[in-house]
Amino acid sequence: MPTGENSVVMSCENISKSYPVRKGLFRRVAGQKQIVRGVSFELERGRTLALVGESGCGKTVLLRVLLGIEKNSGGRFLYRGRNTETMSAAEQREMRLKVQMIFQDTLGSFHPRMSVREALEEPLILSGVKSGSERMATIETVLGQVGLSPLYLTRYPHQLSGGQRQRAAIARCLAVAPEIIFADEPISALDVSLQAQVVNMLMDLQDDYQLSILLVAHDLAVVRQIADTIMIMYLGAIVESAPAREIYGDARHPYTQALLQAAPSIKKGLTDENFTVHLKPGDLPDPANPPSGCLFRTRCVRATALCAEAAPAPREVSPKHVVLCHFAQE
Amino acid sequence: MSVAPVPISRAAAAADEVILRTDELRTYFKAGRAGVVRAVEGVNFSLRRGKVLGIIGESGSGKSVTARSILRIIEPPGYIAGGRVLFKGEDILQIPEKRMRTIRGNEISMIFQDPTTSLNPYMTIGGQLTEAYNSHTPSGSEKARDEAVRVLKLVGINNGGEIMKKYPCQFSAGFRQRIFIAMSMILYPDVLIADEPTTSLGITIQAEIIEALSEVQRQTGISIIIITHDFGVAAQFSDDIFVMYAGRCVEFSPKRDLLTRPAHPYTIGLIRSVPLLEERKTRRLKSIPGFPPDMSALPPGCPFAERCEFVGEPCREEMPELRAVSGAHLCACHYPQQYNVSEDTELGVF
Amino acid sequence: MGQNPLTRLVGKISANILLTAGIIIVAGCLAIAIAAPLLAPHDLSPNPALRLLKPFREASFPLGTDAIGRDILTRLMYGIRTSVLIAFSSVVLAALIGTVVGVLSGFSNPGLFDTILMRLTDVQMGFPFVVLAMIALTLFNPDKTSIAIVLSLSLWPVYARMVRSSVMLQKDSDYIAAARLMGAGRWRIYTRYVGRNLLPAMLPLFPLDIAGMVINESLLSYMSIGIKPPEISIGNIMADARGYIASDSWYILLPGVLLVIMVLGLNFIGDSLQTLLDPSLRQKRRG
Numbered sequence: 001m002p003t004g005e006n007s008v009v010m011s012c013e014n015i016s017k018s019y020p021v022r023k024g025l026f027r028r029v030a031g032q033k034q035i036v037r038g039v040s041f042e043l044e045r046g047r048t049l050a051l052v053g054e055s056g057c058g059k060t061v062l063l064r065v066l067l068g069i070e071k072n073s074g075g076r077f078l079y080r081g082r083n084t085e086t087m088s089a090a091e092q093r094e095m096r097l098k099v100q101m102i103f104q105d106t107l108g109s110f111h112p113r114m115s116v117r118e119a120l121e122e123p124l125i126l127s128g129v130k131s132g133s134e135r136m137a138t139i140e141t142v143l144g145q146v147g148l149s150p151l152y153l154t155r156y157p158h159q160l161s162g163g164q165r166q167r168a169a170i171a172r173c174l175a176v177a178p179e180i181i182f183a184d185e186p187i188s189a190l191d192v193s194l195q196a197q198v199v200n201m202l203m204d205l206q207d208d209y210q211l212s213i214l215l216v217a218h219d220l221a222v223v224r225q226i227a228d229t230i231m232i233m234y235l236g237a238i239v240e241s242a243p244a245r246e247i248y249g250d251a252r253h254p255y256t257q258a259l260l261q262a263a264p265s266i267k268k269g270l271t272d273e274n275f276t277v278h279l280k281p282g283d284l285p286d287p288a289n290p291p292s293g294c295l296f297r298t299r300c301v302r303a304t305a306l307c308a309e310a311a312p313a314p315r316e317v318s319p320k321h322v323v324l325c326h327f328a329q330e
Numbered sequence: 331m332s333v334a335p336v337p338i339s340r341a342a343a344a345a346d347e348v349i350l351r352t353d354e355l356r357t358y359f360k361a362g363r364a365g366v367v368r369a370v371e372g373v374n375f376s377l378r379r380g381k382v383l384g385i386i387g388e389s390g391s392g393k394s395v396t397a398r399s400i401l402r403i404i405e406p407p408g409y410i411a412g413g414r415v416l417f418k419g420e421d422i423l424q425i426p427e428k429r430m431r432t433i434r435g436n437e438i439s440m441i442f443q444d445p446t447t448s449l450n451p452y453m454t455i456g457g458q459l460t461e462a463y464n465s466h467t468p469s470g471s472e473k474a475r476d477e478a479v480r481v482l483k484l485v486g487i488n489n490g491g492e493i494m495k496k497y498p499c500q501f502s503a504g505f506r507q508r509i510f511i512a513m514s515m516i517l518y519p520d521v522l523i524a525d526e527p528t529t530s531l532g533i534t535i536q537a538e539i540i541e542a543l544s545e546v547q548r549q550t551g552i553s554i555i556i557i558t559h560d561f562g563v564a565a566q567f568s569d570d571i572f573v574m575y576a577g578r579c580v581e582f583s584p585k586r587d588l589l590t591r592p593a594h595p596y597t598i599g600l601i602r603s604v605p606l607l608e609e610r611k612t613r614r615l616k617s618i619p620g621f622p623p624d625m626s627a628l629p630p631g632c633p634f635a636e637r638c639e640f641v642g643e644p645c646r647e648e649m650p651e652l653r654a655v656s657g658a659h660l661c662a663c664h665y666p667q668q669y670n671v672s673e674d675t676e677l678g679v680f
Numbered sequence: 681m682g683q684n685p686l687t688r689l690v691g692k693i694s695a696n697i698l699l700t701a702g703i704i705i706v707a708g709c710l711a712i713a714i715a716a717p718l719l720a721p722h723d724l725s726p727n728p729a730l731r732l733l734k735p736f737r738e739a740s741f742p743l744g745t746d747a748i749g750r751d752i753l754t755r756l757m758y759g760i761r762t763s764v765l766i767a768f769s770s771v772v773l774a775a776l777i778g779t780v781v782g783v784l785s786g787f788s789n790p791g792l793f794d795t796i797l798m799r800l801t802d803v804q805m806g807f808p809f810v811v812l813a814m815i816a817l818t819l820f821n822p823d824k825t826s827i828a829i830v831l832s833l834s835l836w837p838v839y840a841r842m843v844r845s846s847v848m849l850q851k852d853s854d855y856i857a858a859a860r861l862m863g864a865g866r867w868r869i870y871t872r873y874v875g876r877n878l879l880p881a882m883l884p885l886f887p888l889d890i891a892g893m894v895i896n897e898s899l900l901s902y903m904s905i906g907i908k909p910p911e912i913s914i915g916n917i918m919a920d921a922r923g924y925i926a927s928d929s930w931y932i933l934l935p936g937v938l939l940v941i942m943v944l945g946l947n948f949i950g951d952s953l954q955t956l957l958d959p960s961l962r963q964k965r966r967g
Contacts, residue, residue, distance in 0.1 A: 054532030269565025
């Protein structure tokens with residue numbers, strides 16, 4: 001595995017995204033709703049970075065910003081060390097093809113009136129493959145990689161099962177030989193017996209092509225299987241970020257600890273461990289009106305007066321293990 | 331938390347008494363001119379009084395249809411094609427619809443997957459709770475209100491009086507699911523069927539909801555059927571587990587036996603393929619090859635035969651029956667396996 | 681599966697009695713509209729000797745003659761020709777305007793441009809059609825072109841709104857995001873992705889709207905603000921018959937019944953297309 005500075009394929013620094021909150025008859029801007037708060041990370045070649053958070057934490061918006069579907073309000077991206085904003089149009093186009101996405105809703109990610117064949121041909125046409133037979137050859141290769149029979153080429157997306165569709169979606173990504181894959185909950189809509197197939201396939205592809213994967217997920221067990229580095233997100237901020245081993249062995253942020261405790265597991269069942277949640281009851285705060293001090297303090301069981309006064313600064317408790325909590329060292 | 335007296339007599343009942351049992355339950359759906367989809371085909375399981383039964387299955391395995399068949403709320407083109415559902419010893423598939431209505435909600439109630447659509451958006455929480463109470467035991471609004479507050483407390487909502495004046499849209503999905511549990515508990519039914527109650531919620535909210543269900547169970551001694559696709563949820567919350575595949579029984583057993591010595595190749599495959607929270611497995615997960623079968627064109631014999639590594643001659647011809655492999659551990663397989671999870675080197679954590 | 685798509689389509693159509701009936705009626709009307717000068721048994725000159733012949737009496741004038749002795753069958757054929765031409769072109773025009781406005785509006789939403797366009801359609805929708813027609817047709821010479829334009833003015837907001845909502849729904853969809861990630865440009869997304877869903881959504885509306893426009897055109901001509909003689913439309917045949925309702929009621933009934941048949945045929949087609957063209961509905965019918 002290549003390591004070191006030059007193996008970082010993509011990084012982002014202090015990315016934030018906020019939406020104006022409009023009020024009144026003239027839709028005056030009355031405030032800002034900050035959905036993503038200063039997220040920074042580095043994605044290394046051939047590695048998997050997982051972004052874990054519950055619904056409403058801003059992970060989907062972050063993905064859309066990273067993909068350029070929405071404009072960021074602050075911060076910058078670097079692709080292979082180059083700032084994406086100062087890139088030429090041609091470079092941006094080239095970068096786009098190198099970054100592909102697997103969606104959670106596989107049905108929605110295919111045009112309902114395009115056959116599988118058309119859908120798979122589309123990225124090839126767009127990347128400039130002129131000859132039809134050349135395109136067909138590539139399509140057959142990628143179908144082989146994902147284990148989908150060419151018989152399905154004439155089908156429409158709604159005629160495939162969830163597992164087959166997810167394979168087709170991955171095949172569509174692979175058609176343009178990407179370097180980076182963003183996977184938004186790629187298996188949570190799949191049946192249990194198929195999840196393992198897709199997880200394995202992603203890992204095989206990663207090995208074969210040195211793909212970098214940014215995995216967005218909520219299932220900590222799946223993440224443990226795939227991820228090299230994990231970021232935990234709460235209310236738009238990364239509250240803990242660490243190598244996978246440390247998240248599971250030495251979680252420092254109370255939210256990470258609560259997530260691990262709440263995650264269901266077969267082993268917990270065998271030791272007769274009941275479901276417990278180490279959180280103060282309540283809902284996720286409104287991003288337009290976040291709590292003072294630490295964002296997490298309204299749900300934190302360890303919160304003190306200090307937490308309401310001062311926002312914690314990120315602390316590196318061990319190499320690459322960064323925690324956003326006043327009591328991270330304890 | 332103090333909860334006012336609950337009809338507690340059931341808590342004292344015999345330990346292994348079966349309160350609900352299905353016997354060769356079959357539910358079919360008409361499809362096209364002559365076709366029939368056998369969504370549930372000969373399902374047998376039993377629910378012990380005061381216990382939690384987890385029904386595990388993938389989408390299309392017929393687990394939800396089974397639950398709806400118990401309450402007889404199958405909509406056309408579906409219909410119950412045969413079998414029995416014995417509730418307290420009586421076959422409730424045979425009783426008149428009018429009596430069935432008094433059983434629904436009153437003795438067996440159900441909660442659903444999507445808490446955002448199961449409550450009426452135009453009615454206050456209090457209105458819905460008191461209506462649920464008065465629909466079966468008309469006894470005035472004062473009494474109903476008290477009951478509503480009490481039942482809200484049961485699911486961990488202490489400011490019930492305040493909550494009841496509000497509308498469902500003012501609460502989060504997780505909170506609405508709690509309210510819905512309270513509503514289904516207001517008449518202290520004997521059985522609660524929870525159909526994927528946490529699937530659309532986040533991890534911590536899922537844990538909160540199941541925590542609330544456990545608390546309800548501990549305090550009232552109700553028997554619960556929880557339908558889920560998540561092995562972890564079933565493992566942590568249930569006493570017994572029933573596994574379904576393609577509308578058929580696979581395995582039914584007390585939890586510990588099923589988790590440590592699964593006998594059916596499908597169950598073994600599932601347990602081996604589930605990623606573990608506690609350990610990164612070897613580089614690859616053991617996956618079950620192939621796809622679930624097309625329910626409208628099931629081959630004869632065992633529906634899992636196509637994907638099974640232990641498949642033999644009889645599997646493609648004859649559907650195996652649910653037979654005891656040891657004690658209360660039942661398995662529907664021609665070749666039940668001697669598999670021990672703790673000896674599987676790839677699952678070292680057990 | 682595996683079958684020739686054409687055979688499958690024919691099979692589906694014949695399985696649907698209403699659609700078959702609709703297609704026969706509409707095809708008949710179209711044939712008459714196109715070939716009226718060839719098919720018409722008589723010319724259009726008056727013949728005072730044959731005033732108000734009753735229908736179904738004489739083989740050479742199967743539907744009788746009008747007040748100045750012209751063959752009614754011939755006049756109805758030319759009437760169909762005018763009605764079909766005007767109704768069809770007004771719907772096509774309305775769909776074109778509506779699509780352009782809807783696409784621009786949908787893609788610029790939320791924004792000032794979208795707001796302006798939508799208020800414009802609101803004004804258009806709120807304005808009573810007959811008043812609009814009276815003003816416009818007094819200011820301009822009421823010929824086929826101007827009537828088609830007036831009719832389409834009343835219809836385009838419906839298409840604009842439909843297209844706009846479809847565009848807005850689609851532009852945030854994952855498949856558009858996926859297309860953009862593959863490097864598809866704006867034009868390709870409009871035509872290949874968004875556009876592909878628009879035509880199938882609009883197609884079932886066409887027959888229904890053509891039916892509506894046939895009626896509206898007849899209404900205008902009946903009110904004598906539409907097609908003027910010597911041009912013939914079903915509406916002004918009925919207008920001619922107004923004076924004879926009491927004595928010769930068949931005279932006004934003939935064009936009336938023809939109108940009803942045409943509208944029914946178009947509606948049959950429209951309803952059937954709706955189920956045939958929607959892949960999800962198709963799926964439900966099969967499953």
